[in-house]
Amino acid sequence: MAEIQNSEAPKILTMNQGIGDQSYATNSISQSKYQSGSRPLLRRAIAALCAADLPSAIAVADLGCSSGPNALFAISEIVGVIRGCCGGEAPELTVFLNDLAENDFNSVFRGLSNEKNGGSSGMDECFVAGVPGSFYGRLFASNSLHFVHSSSSLHWLSQVPEELSEKGKGIRNKGKIFISKTSPSEVIEAYYGQFKKDFSCFLKSRSKEVVCGGRMVLTFRGRRQPDPCPDETCLLWDYLGLAFQALVHEGLIEEEKVESYNTPYYEPYVEDVRREIEEEGSFKIENLEIIALAWDGVNRDGESTERSKTTQQMAKAIQAVNECMIRAHFGGDIIEPLFKRFEEIMVADTREVEHVSLVVSLLRK
Secondary structure (H helix, E strand, O other), X not given: OOOXXXXXXXXXXXXXXXXXXXXXXXXXXXXXXXXXXXXXXXXXXXXXXXXXXXXXXXXXXXXXXXXXXXXXXXXXXXXXXXXXXXXXXXXXXXXEEEEOOOXXXXXXXXXXXXXXXXXXXXXXXXXXXXXXOOOOOOOOOOOOEEEEEEEOOOOEOOOOOHHHHOOOOOOOOOOOOOOXXXXXXXXXXXXXXXXXXXXXXXXXXXXXXXXXXXXXXXXXEOEOOOOOOOHHHHHHHHHHHHHHHHHHHOOOOOHHHHHOOOOOXXXXXXXXXXXXXXXXXXXXXXXXXXXXXXXXXXXXXXXXXXXXXXXXXXXXXXXXXXXXXXXXXXXXXXXXXXXXXXXXXXHHOOOOOOEEXXXXXXXXX
16 A cells, blocks of 8 residues: 655645634534534544453544644543543553644644643643644554544545646646535546545544544535535535636736636545445445535534625634645735635525534554
């Protein structure tokens, strides 16, 4: 198995750092809601792990931990459930927090320090380490992990499909930055092919690292219908593509520059996920569920759900996860006008879609 390597993607696929108004930490509300929605399945998987004979020391990894308040949510939950299940005889715990090297690990470990000082989650009794690197390849020693968690990360591909990025001969996805109803079939097939390659690599890598009887709980954006281009998947990317086209018409960016920009992202169909896991063969699917957030799920609970408020928050959320990639390709001058147009386009429309994630619980055979 060859580890997927791409010199550019890891450098630019980074969430906005810090805690400011445009940061991922401030604008990852929907990701937090997905974590809350996956909590029952997560707890069941940990309880099942604890029901087996655990060694005196176990290792837990959170892959794609990112930064901000969500970074430690799952780990605190996992540690708390293990402590609760095992009581006074809980094993020694090592926790690995993984993301790309450019991730804002400083804020993660500052948050960890606060968590340890609080002492209520049991994190103060854990050994914690940061592990930089892409999870589309090996990260840990063989048979070293007992529990793996990942949330809101696996829908990001290791790279833009090569068929779209080959200079001078790439497939053209005219006027779009992601798959859409107007995309050629070759574009859709290229994205699906890249997902299959990446997800297979992820599973093969974890199959080497997770012990027999170990478990994984993965939450990531996906589709509940076979149509590769439903509004649930493509609407926001279509809005952003229209915002890019508006800047082309205003002369702020060149059309050729937009034509060469594609997003390394894919929401797989739930049955495709099931098929890839079964074909790889190292893990048994114990549960596979769907979480659907309402259109206004980007808002904090109790906040106004008026479309203007929702679109404003949506623009911030999309900017927080895409700005680094956009800056790398277009430069920073277009960021403010781009997301202003993006918000205006959303306000002018009336369509509303649910935001769908898949949650899969796996047992290492």
